[in-house]
Amino acid sequence: MPPRVNPVDALSARRSHRNVSAQNYAQMDNPWRRRSRSASPSPAIRPHRERSPLPSSSQETVTPSESATNVSHRIPDIMKKTWEKKSRTGARTKWSPVYEHYESVELIGEVYYKREDKARKTPYADVRRICILCHENGKTTESTDSSRFGSSSNLWTHLKTSHKIYPDGMSAPAPDNFQPNLSSFGVTSKKGADPTATMTLDEAIIEWIIDTQQPFDIVDNEKWKRMWKIALSRSCPINSHQTLRRRIEKEFSNCQFRMYEELKISAETVSLSLDVWKTPNRKYILAVICHWTTEDFEDRQLVIHFGHLRGAHTGENMAKEIHEVLQNFGLEQKLLAICGDNASNNPTLCRNLHRFLKQRFVDSVDKLAIPGNEKKLMFFKGNESFIRCLAHVLNLVAKSMLKVLKAGSHRDTKRIIEQMRADKRETFRIDETPKSAIARLRLIVLWILASEQRVDKYMEHASVSLDYDVDTRWNALLKMLEIAIRERSAINRMCAECKPLEPLALSETEWMFLGETFQVMLPLYEKTLLVSQTAPTIFQSTEIYWDLDDHFDEVIEMQGNWEHVDPQIQEAVRAGRKTLEDYTGKMDAETIIPYAAAVLDPRVKTYLLKAHLKEGAIDVIDHLRAHFNEISPAAAEVTPPPNFPNPTASTLPSTSFVGRSRGLQAPSNRQRMLRDIQAELYSTIAASDIDEVDEWLNSAPIQESVPERMTAEQDVKWLMAWWRANQSRYPRMAKIARRYLSVPASEVGVERLFSRGRDLLGLRRYALQPATIKMLTVLKAFQSNKHWLEAMTDLREEVIDADIDLDIELISK
Incomplete structure (x- = not known):
């Protein structure tokens, strides 16, 4: 019998063109939505897969009615608050500085009413305003409050246009074609200005506020204004939170x-x-x-x-x-x-x-x-x-396994520690001590991390600090396991030296159990990272499901390194595989999209389906063939010969950016000439060509060397680059690839x-x-x-x- 592999030791040693009608943009941010109701899915057949061969408050005086004897009748102050803004009453104490530039002459007996005072309830004494600056220049400019309904806007307009006087915080307007930037404020880089920079100063301020998630009233802060005053010898271009919001x-x-x-x-x-x-x-x-x-x-x-x-x-x-x-x-x-x-x-x-x-x-x-x-x-x-989020499925699989392993929860463990502190006990009670090795390890970790002195004592024996898990992220538990296994000697010493941890000490068999648990769940973690990247992974989703299923089968059947696996871990894996099969079964019955995306990798094509589904692959491939022919039917156009040169990345048209030139169109006579040449020389070849979809589904994967170290992002980029270079050779399949390769595998x-x-x-x-x-x-x-x-x-x-x-x-x- 081969020697048993110790997973703990293994772990330690390892380290187009516009064609859509215009839209109402005013409705795009309309918070008032209209709502509606719902239908049913169409049935599908799930293919059978075989095993792969591969703060304090202020005090108030208590009145007799609010005393302890009447406390049940007291209404809390917050319930009395109306939250309504009180209207301004009494004589006005603050006036606009605009009136400093006007002589005011009261018109005896004349009154007026504000524009919004439809009922004419509040009369105001009418006043004639005479511009002092115009009078000094021998001119007469005057206006009555009744003609402006009491507004001062026109008075400011006159001062700005005739005398270049502006309210506080406002400066003279720039020309219509002027956009202020740092250079216009006299700020230049030591290396000189970037000739490609076109962002204006106020745009840069807005971008910074959005990116750093600053409150809008930061522009009202006096220190903010002073900073701009010192830096630019003038006020900030955005001088109020109302302006910023607009x-x-x-x-x-x-x-x-x-x-x-x-x-x-x-x-x-x-x-x-x-x-x-x-x-x-x-x-x-x-x-x-x-x-x-x-x-x-x-x-x-x-x-x-x-x-x-x-x-x-x-x-x-x-x-x-x-x-x-x-x-x-x-x-x-x-x-x-x-x-x-x-x-x-x-x-x-x-x-x-x-x-x-x-x-x-x-x-x-x-x-x-x-x-x-x-x-x-x-x-x-x-x-x-509908595509079921792969990361969510993996999360459910992991949680079903942890439930069988009696891993417990962070919340329950924290409650035990808080209860011990409240009871002023120095040890855990027997009924509080978890039986599961995972739950005991969590209790050890949280108890150590609850005190800075304990952490310092632990770090005397360890090189890496501990990390606790959280209930909402199962992979945090895996990280806790990894660090704990690595520093198990330090944890064992803490259990020996600290009296509260003595009943929680883990035996070597339990450490072995934790190591096996980590290795069993590691593929789940790695695949979660894979589907969590920003690049699309839908073409890999079928492979991920099947690879994980094969991993579970090896553990259940005790093959390879799992010959002596713990029976409890076996039972957990069975629960995980059942959850996985439940959701893959739902996806197989609902959609063909993961299969369609899987065959679009030229390095794989239908090989993966045939290897896993065996005889059942024929029905799936026929279904894909019919689906591809429906969404990308054969056109009556001439097909280029097989040796037609593929465009390189440098010869491809530029990406369709908004606001950029999309390239000059070739003259129509040249287009006709090129089409005529292709039709005359290659019409016979095109007529005898095999159907493009059939050729793709029936042919073997392409020969392509795979780098020893290829990241998931590089894998996706290679696939996109291959289709970009070969879309003229496989126009129909390229159309299908463009459709399906961007489908997200997770949210x-x-x-x-x-x-x-x-x-x-x-x-x-x-x-x-x-x-x-x-x-x-x-x-x-x-x-x-x-x-x-x-x-x-x-x-x-x-x-x-x-x-x-x-x-x-x-x-x-």
């Missing part, structure tokens, strides 16, 4: 338009990843990220929505919100798939959204031929287009947005409204995207205004 709202509007234009031009199909988040101030936020692939096979992602979800947190309500987002961005017909977690409201969302879209579109090519049909074809097919990106939202809603901004949260989150995501920063440098407001005018003109026609 500028941010305008920037958000421009951002919405730019995203709409780019999606209209470069996205043939789009996929969405979404989720709902309950904010700390008890508002529900629906976040939506849009994913697509450009014609140059570049992956694009945009946060298109982060808005308030009003009403019930139901799939039907979410479907109405998503439908409105799709309408605003012109994406109804382009929607291909939706990725969300495994909550029951997400399939309901897809069914309802499919029902809404069917009112304007058809979901099958066959329905286009129905007499009298005027609807266009859409790509979304309800439940068949981890949405979870990152929620983390930003938690940072945004700090103690100082706890009452931030959902509309403001949406504005700041979308802008921060937009500005942090390097692609957009480069693409938008030459897009100015006049370009946007011209496009809006053009859209309005088209609508009016």
Whole structure:
């Protein structure tokens, strides 16, 4: 019998062109949403897979009525507060400084009423204002308060236009064609100005405030104003929080338009990843990220929505919100798939959204031929287009395993420590001591980390500090296990020297158990990291599911290094595999998208399906063939010969950036000449060519050397570059690849947005409204995207205004 492998020792040793009607941009940030209702998925057959061969308050005087004998009748002060702003009463004590430049002559007996005083309740004495500066120059300029209804705006206008006098904090306006930047304020770099920099100073201030999540009233801070006064010898270009908010709202509007234009031009199909988040101030936020692939096979992602979800947190309500987002961005017909977690409201969302879209579109090519049909074809097919978040599935698998292992929870462990402190005990009671090795290790770690003195004592024996887990992230438990196993000698010494830890000491057998647990769950952690990257991983999702299933089978069947695995770990793996099979079964029955994406890797093609599904692969491949022929039918165009040279990356057209030239079109006579030459020389070859879809599905994977160290991001980039270079050789399959390779396998990106939202809603901004949260989150995501920063440098407001005018003109026609 081969010697048993000690996992603890092993661990220690290891270390397009615009064709969409114009939209109403005023509605894009409309917080008042309309809502609607829901349908059912179409059935599918799951293929059978075989094993792979591979603070204090102020005190107030208590009146008799508020004494202890009447305390039950006392109304809390906060309940008495009306929260209404009191109207200003009494004589006015502060006047506008504009009147310092005018002689005031009261008109006896003359009164007037403010414009908003429709009932004419409050009369004001009329006063004639005579400009002192004009009078000194021999001119007469006067105005009565009644003619201006008491407003001072016209008085300021006269001073600014005639005498160049401005209110505090305001300076003379720059010429119409002038945009202030640091150079215009006399600030230059030692290395000289960047000739490509086009960002103005106020734009840079706004970007900094959004990126660092500063409160709007920072521009009202006196030290902020003093800093700008010292730096530039003048006031800050943005001198009030009202001005800042207006500028941010305008920037958000421009951002919405730019995203709409780019999606209209470069996205043939789009996929969405979404989720709902309950904010700390008890508002529900629906976040939506849009994913697509450009014609140059570049992956694009945009946060298109982060808005308030009003009403019930139901799939039907979410479907109405998503439908409105799709309408605003012109994406109804382009929607291909939706990725969300495994909550029951997400399939309901897809069914309802499919029902809404069917009112304007058809979901099958066959329905286009129905007499009298005027609807266009859409790509979304309800439940068949729903992708279950792979990271969420892996999380459920891990939790089902930890439940069998009786791992306990961070919350329960913390409660035990707090109870011991409250009882002023120095040891844990027997009934408090967990039986599970994982739970005991957690109790040891939390007890050590609860005191700085204990941590210092532990660090006398260890080289790495301990880390505790959190209930919401199972992989934090794995990190705790890894560090603890590495520093187990230090933990053993702490258990021997500290009396409270004596009953918690772990035996060598239990350390062995922890090591096996770590190694069994490590593949789950690695695959979670893989699907959590920003690049698309849908083409790898089938491989991930099957590889994990093979790993579980090895443990259950005690093969390889798992010949002497602990029976409890075996039972946990069985529970994990059951959870995995439950969700893979649901996905197989719902959608073909993961299989379609898997065969689009030229290094794999159908090999993976055939190796795992055996005879069942034939039905899946036939299903894929029919699906590919439906979404990318054979055209009557001439197909280039097999040896037709592929374009290199340098010869490809530039990425479709908004506001940039899209290249000059070749003259029509040259296009005809090139087509005639191809038709004359290669028509026979084209006629005898095998069908492109059949060729792809029947051929072997390409021969390609695989680097020894290739990151997941490099893997995705290689795949996109291959299709970019070979799209002229495989035009139909390239169209399919462009559609499916951008489909997200997880909604981890949405979870990152929620983390930003938690940072945004700090103690100082706890009452931030959902509309403001949406504005700041979308802008921060937009500005942090390097692609957009480069693409938008030459897009100015006049370009946007011209496009809006053009859209309005088209609508009016």
